[in-house]
Amino acid sequence: MELLPAYLRFTARLSLIHPTEMDQAFDDLRPLAAHMPKLLGSYGGDIHLVQAVETAWLDKTLDAFRNDPALQAARAQPLVIASPAPASTITPQTFTIKVVYRPQPDAWFVIETRADQTLHDLHHAILDAADFDEDHLYSFYMSGQAWDDAAEYSRGPDARHSSNERISNLPLRMKQRFLYLYDYGDQHEFDVQLTAASAEMPRSRYPTIVERHGKMPLQYPDWDEGDEDFDDDEWEEIGDEDEAEE
Numbered sequence: 001m002e003l004l005p006a007y008l009r010f011t012a013r014l015s016l017i018h019p020t021e022m023d024q025a026f027d028d029l030r031p032l033a034a035h036m037p038k039l040l041g042s043y044g045g046d047i048h049l050v051q052a053v054e055t056a057w058l059d060k061t062l063d064a065f066r067n068d069p070a071l072q073a074a075r076a077q078p079l080v081i082a083s084p085a086p087a088s089t090i091t092p093q094t095f096t097i098k099v100v101y102r103p104q105p106d107a108w109f110v111i112e113t114r115a116d117q118t119l120h121d122l123h124h125a126i127l128d129a130a131d132f133d134e135d136h137l138y139s140f141y142m143s144g145q146a147w148d149d150a151a152e153y154s155r156g157p158d159a160r161h162s163s164n165e166r167i168s169n170l171p172l173r174m175k176q177r178f179l180y181l182y183d184y185g186d187q188h189e190f191d192v193q194l195t196a197a198s199a200e201m202p203r204s205r206y207p208t209i210v211e212r213h214g215k216m217p218l219q220y221p222d223w224d225e226g227d228e229d230f231d232d233d234e235w236e237e238i239g240d241e242d243e244a245e246e
Contacts, residue, residue, distance in 0.1 A: 001036050002056045009065040019071045026062050033057040092197035095167055099126055102189040107214035113207040115168035119153050125207035132219045136183035144179045
């Protein structure tokens with residue numbers, strides 16, 4: 001805050017901003033600057049620092065910057081508002097997506113998909129990367145909030161169908177996060193983020209896992225290791241016994 005007025009004058013002298021934009025910045029930031037000495041003081045700020053901030057935003061200081069002779073010629077020039085850059089006409093062919101396991105953020109992986117692939121394809125890729133069995137329901141929530149019906153994509157009867165929704169058709173901003181929820185009982189939550197798009201044509205099989213970090217927890221941590229030794233006949237016998245008891 002101490003250096004900001006001088007920096008704004010510096011950028012105006014370089015014609016990076018118009019002097020009138022510098023003036024407007026002074027006016028907009030002045031209320032914030034007025035609170036800075038009190039804020040610094042409440043945190044035990046050095047008295048000389050507090051005084052320097054106060055001096056930097058005095059009317060006398062700002063008026064001296066506004067009246068800088070080096071800016072007079074620039075003030076006579078009209079303020080030109082640059083036109084926005086035209087939107088890119090390049091159509092992405094692949095997307096790079098980072099997936100982070102919410103309960104354990106150091107466990108994450110990166111997946112590349114084709115632009116024409118769907119959220120259901122991404123669902124398969126996430127389970128493959130997480131090494132989870134595919135035996136439960138799932139949903140994507142574009143709002144990032146679980147159970148937000150208005151933002152849900154799934155294979156349920158009342159939601160927008162994830163098999164019909166291409167990733168390229170989603171209204172996603174770069175770096176935007178959304179939620180993948182797998183297994184409505186255990187509720188495994190993953191943050192999904194679009195991190196890059198490429199116009200290059202796919203060169204291999206997609207979706208593909210391009211990076212892994214950390215170690216995902218077990219999908220069923222409470223299972224005994226011996227459970228994996230049961231064959232199908234033994235599971236059927238257990239089911240028969242349960243029915244007999246009922």
